[in-house]
Amino acid sequence: MNAEHDPAFDRAHGALLGLAIGDALGMPTQSMPRDLVRARYGRIEDFVDGAADQPIAPGMAAGSVTDDTDQAMIVARLVADGDGGIDPHAFAAELIAWEQVMVERGSLDLLGPSTNAALAKLQAGAPIEETGRYGTTNGAAMRIAPVGIAHTPGERLLDAVVEASRVTHNTGLGISAAAAIAAAVSAGVDGADVPGALAAAATAARDGESRGHWVAGGSIAARLESFRAQARRLGTAEFATFLYEVVGTSVQSQESVVAALLLVERGADDPFAALCTAASLGGDTDTVAAMAGAVLGAVHGAAAFPAAAVHRVLAVNALEPAPLARRLLAVRRSSTEMMR
Numbered sequence: 001m002n003a004e005h006d007p008a009f010d011r012a013h014g015a016l017l018g019l020a021i022g023d024a025l026g027m028p029t030q031s032m033p034r035d036l037v038r039a040r041y042g043r044i045e046d047f048v049d050g051a052a053d054q055p056i057a058p059g060m061a062a063g064s065v066t067d068d069t070d071q072a073m074i075v076a077r078l079v080a081d082g083d084g085g086i087d088p089h090a091f092a093a094e095l096i097a098w099e100q101v102m103v104e105r106g107s108l109d110l111l112g113p114s115t116n117a118a119l120a121k122l123q124a125g126a127p128i129e130e131t132g133r134y135g136t137t138n139g140a141a142m143r144i145a146p147v148g149i150a151h152t153p154g155e156r157l158l159d160a161v162v163e164a165s166r167v168t169h170n171t172g173l174g175i176s177a178a179a180a181i182a183a184a185v186s187a188g189v190d191g192a193d194v195p196g197a198l199a200a201a202a203t204a205a206r207d208g209e210s211r212g213h214w215v216a217g218g219s220i221a222a223r224l225e226s227f228r229a230q231a232r233r234l235g236t237a238e239f240a241t242f243l244y245e246v247v248g249t250s251v252q253s254q255e256s257v258v259a260a261l262l263l264v265e266r267g268a269d270d271p272f273a274a275l276c277t278a279a280s281l282g283g284d285t286d287t288v289a290a291m292a293g294a295v296l297g298a299v300h301g302a303a304a305f306p307a308a309a310v311h312r313v314l315a316v317n318a319l320e321p322a323p324l325a326r327r328l329l330a331v332r333r334s335s336t337e338m339m340r
Contacts, residue, residue, distance in 0.1 A: 010301040011189045012149045012329045016076070016321035018271065018297025019145050020313050021305050022289030023068040025279040030066065031055045034244050034282030044279040047312060056108050063316035067112070068142045068290040070098060073324065075164060076146035080327035084150050084160060084335055088128045088167040092119055095168075112139040112251060118168040132170030133213040137251045140169035140178040142287045145294035147178075148185030149328040152336060153200050157186055161204075162211050170212040176220045177253035179208035180261065181291050188298025189332070194268040197299050198224075201261055218254045223247075224261055231262050239266060240277055249283025256284050260291035264299075271296035271304040 028048040029037045032055065041048065050060035057066060074094045078086045096119055099111050111119065114135035121131045140161075147164050151157040161179045162170075169175065183204030184197040192200065205221040227247055234242055243262060248255030260278070267274020274296065278289035296304055313319065 007191070007301070008189055009325060009329055010303075011191075011298050012325040013322050014297030014301040014304055015145050015149055015185050015188065015294045016072070016297070016325055017302055017305060017310055017313075018275075018293030018295070019072055019290045020065050020069045020293075020317070020319060020321065021272075021309055022275040022278060022291070022293025023065045023286050024063050024313050024316075025275050026286030026289040027057050027060060027064055027066050028054060028062075029279055029282065030057065030284060030286040032282055032285075037280060037282045037285075041280065044276050047309070058108070061316060063312040065313065065317050065319070066286045067110070068287050069317070069319070071095065071139075071143040072145055072290075073319075073321075074098060075143045076149075076324045076328060079146050079150050079160075079164070080324060080331060084331045086147075086160075086164045088163070091164070092122050092167050095119060096123075112137055114174065115139045115168040122167065128167055129170070132166055132168045132174065134171065134215065135165075135169035136171050136173040136215055136217060136253055137169070138177060138253045138256045138284065138287055138291075140165040140174050141181045141253060141257050142290055144178040144182045145185045145291075145298075146324070146328055148182035148294075148298070149189055149325065150331040150335075151182075151186060152190065152332060153183055153186045153204070156335070157182060158204060158207055158211070161208065165212070171215045172209045172212050173215055173217045173220070173253050175211045176205045176208035177257040180205035180220055180224070180257055181294065184261065184264070184295040185298040188295060189329075192299065194265060194299055197295055198228075198261060198265060201295075217252075220254050220257055223254055223258045227258060227262060228265065231266070236277075240281060244281050244283065249281050249285065249288055251284050251287070256288050257291065260288045261295070263288070263292040264295045267292065267296055271300055272306055272309065
């Protein structure tokens with residue numbers, strides 16, 4: 001089938017585009033409190049430059065992506081090269097090299113807390129099984145979308161999520177969070193609508209809780225199901241306040257991943273508006289918007305996002321996600337054929 005007329009390719013490509021667009025929309029507001037975001041920007045409606053006092057991305061050009069997209073592209077290349085698998089030592093080396101490049105550029109956009117701690121342990125000689133035993137933040141989930149593209153929903157996908165998360169987020173919370181995003185993306189590539197993608201996310205989040213090391217924390221699956229019922233009753237302004245004040249938009253998985261999936265449901269009819277809402281929330285806005293964008297892109301395809309936004313992000317960052325989407329989809333189809 002011609003890739004340009006292949007619905008699965010369109011959704012796989014859409015997932016990578018949505019991730020990058022959401023990331024870039026949230027770049028100028030990341031790690032800022034909601035009151036400051038509202039005072040400075042009101043509501044984010046388009047790409048905005050990073051202000052001089054932006055805590056992570058000072059002075060970055062409008063449309064620039066952050067670590068979410070950079071690391072997702074690393075995962076995409078490794079998964080495509082590894083026929084669906086990812087070598088943890090190669091992954092660790094790639095992350096360390098990426099951060100060094102950021103340091104040399106003078107960027108403040110460095111590795112997150114769980115990833116940084118895990119890689120320090122690995123460099124000190126700790127075994128892979130132990131390096132990520134306390135990783136509960138959203139680092140694994142923010143970069144997991146390529147794994148969802150490369151695998152169909154089910155046990156093999158969950159195994160691949162564990163493999164991709166082990167070195168930095170080898171906990172029930174970290175894996176559950178990554179599994180939720182990967183499964184929603186995977187279901188979208190298969191043709192699921194938003195309710196179908198969210199159902200896949202909830203199932204995978206529940207299954208992922210028993211993987212990795214146990215850590216205390218609220219269940220991502222339970223929080224998602226409980227908050228969905230409440231969120232549906234809220235108007236637009238009340239919904240944004242609910243996400244920020246009740247669900248939470250911090251780097252913790254059980255906050256930001258749930259917030260992203262609630263935005264997916266709210267944005268079923270207008271994905272770009274949902275990503276603008278995410279970017280306007282305050283907190284870990286770039287990651288919340290990136291995860292929501294990946295799922296919405298997988299469900300709706302590349303046409304979910306304005307052509308001007310797609311062009312801007314690709315041009316500013318010299319991104320070419322289409323070849324990676326094709327390679328990941330080829331891995332998915334090869335794996336499916338082998339199981340028949």
